[in-house]
Amino acid sequence: MASAAKTGRVVVAEEHSVYGGLGSAVAEVLARTNPxxxxxxxxxxxxxxSGEFEELLDYFNLGSRAIVEAVKKVMAR
Incomplete structure (x- = not known):
């Protein structure tokens, strides 16, 4: 909450589905307290x-490149 208030932006990265996952919970809390x-x-x-951890991160677009792109996207909003 402090980071969202300070930066005005949030990126949630998780090794899970974006549907009904941690990001959904974060968005719900933010919607109630600090849109x-x-x-x-x-x-x-x-x-x-199945595969090696690092390969799977890249395959599912969960690696550092995806996080950097998400940050750029949210900063442009």
Missing amino acids: TPVEFVGMRDQFGK
Whole structure:
């Protein structure tokens, strides 16, 4: 909450579906207390896959590049 108030922006990154996940809970709290632009980094509506951790982060667009892009997007709002 302090960070959202200070920056006026939030990026939620999670190794989970963006639908009904941590980001949804964060957005719900922010909507009630401090409406703030939010971007979500997480799995979209797709099936899981087996592999090495770092490879899977890139495959599902959960790595650092995706987080940086989400930050750029939310900062432009």
